[in-house]
Amino acid sequence: MGAVLERVQGPVFRPGENDFDEERSGFQTAHRHRPDLVVAATGPQDVRAAVTYAAEHGMPVAVQATGHGLGVPIDGGVLISTRRMTGVTIDPAARTARVAAGVRWQQVVDAAARHGLGPLSGSSPSVGAVGYTLGGGLGLLARTYGWAIDRVRSVEMVAPDGRLVTANPAPALFQDLRGAAGVVTAMEIGLVPVTRLYGGGLYADTAHVPALLDAYREWTADLPVELTTSVGLIPYPDVDVVPEPLRGRYAAHVRIAFDGPTAEGERLVAPLRAAVPLLRDTLGELAYTDSASIHNDPRQPHAYTGTNALLRELDPAVLRAVVELTGPQAPLPCIVQLNHLGGALRRPSAVPDAGPHRQAGYLLRVVSVLDGTGRQLPAHRRLLDAVAPWTLGSSPNFVFGPQEEHQRR
Known part of the structure; x- marks a missing residue:
């Protein structure tokens, strides 16, 4: 060998x-x-x-x-x-975590929670922390604390020639090895003082999706940075693991994460909560260790493809295109997510090319489960073409499947 x-x-x-x-x-x-x-x-x-x-x-x-x-x-x-490289070390005084290349987010969340801290983790606790961060890292509290990559303090990496190199601060290493096919073996990342949040979801049925999207657009026009939200449009399968009110329905799921008092969260969410009749309401106070329940991302491996567009603004025409091209009456209903950006996500980064197009106001994501028909990519392309007038670029975190040339760049 x-x-x-x-x-x-x-x-x-x-x-x-x-x-x-x-x-x-x-x-x-x-x-x-x-x-x-x-x-x-x-x-x-x-x-x-x-x-x-x-x-x-x-x-x-x-x-x-x-x-x-x-x-x-x-x-x-x-x-x-790298799945066996699972070491996590917390430095509570420095508010940092050293994570090895195979660590998943839930491991970091649990370790940091013992010190009253939390990482800028995303919606899924089973995603790898290093890969997520290298792609930018759009977390549950992103509007409050910014992109996860901006919290990288140092990087340990094997360069293409086999050297093990470490840079602190991290921007020096990103600059020196830009474009090189190195392998990150560990990162030191900054943590934030969070142990609980006000969060959960609001769900609306098919008939109320357009009205909810319009209300979401108006509601997100003036929100404090402590409130990070998204809305998912999901054709739920008719299976037992799906909660009964959602089973077999096409529904909108608004995801809420507020880094502030519960009473203030209730006040901020009230206009959206009253906008349309709701199928389900799970909002309440959560331990940060339970924050994955906000999105309830799939845990079972499966076949999927997806892409995204960073949008300058959320024009009403974008919402119409989403419903018409991916909704229940479309030839191929898709899973769509709109993330409200802005806030701390607009801060400049010391890391070259990290978190591109920081002036974007929203992120539009489209994902489909693959069924062997080949219909998914043309359906995604129709949506991206429709929103092209408002598109600034795309995020590498949310490109699943073959990439086009502009996405590879």
């Missing part, structure tokens, strides 16, 4: 061997890496060995922690699986 790989502490898998398929698989089941070998790294030295071996043999390298954001799978070469 080569002298370099013999120094690897973790297992190494080749096609046809036991556990090869499991190791190369992730949350995204539509695509699977097809490497010549998988290095299941247990630490930075294993990553160094894998990168060095690939360089010596002229082989491409890919990295996978959880596989949520897998777009284009590697065909041949070396896949570095």
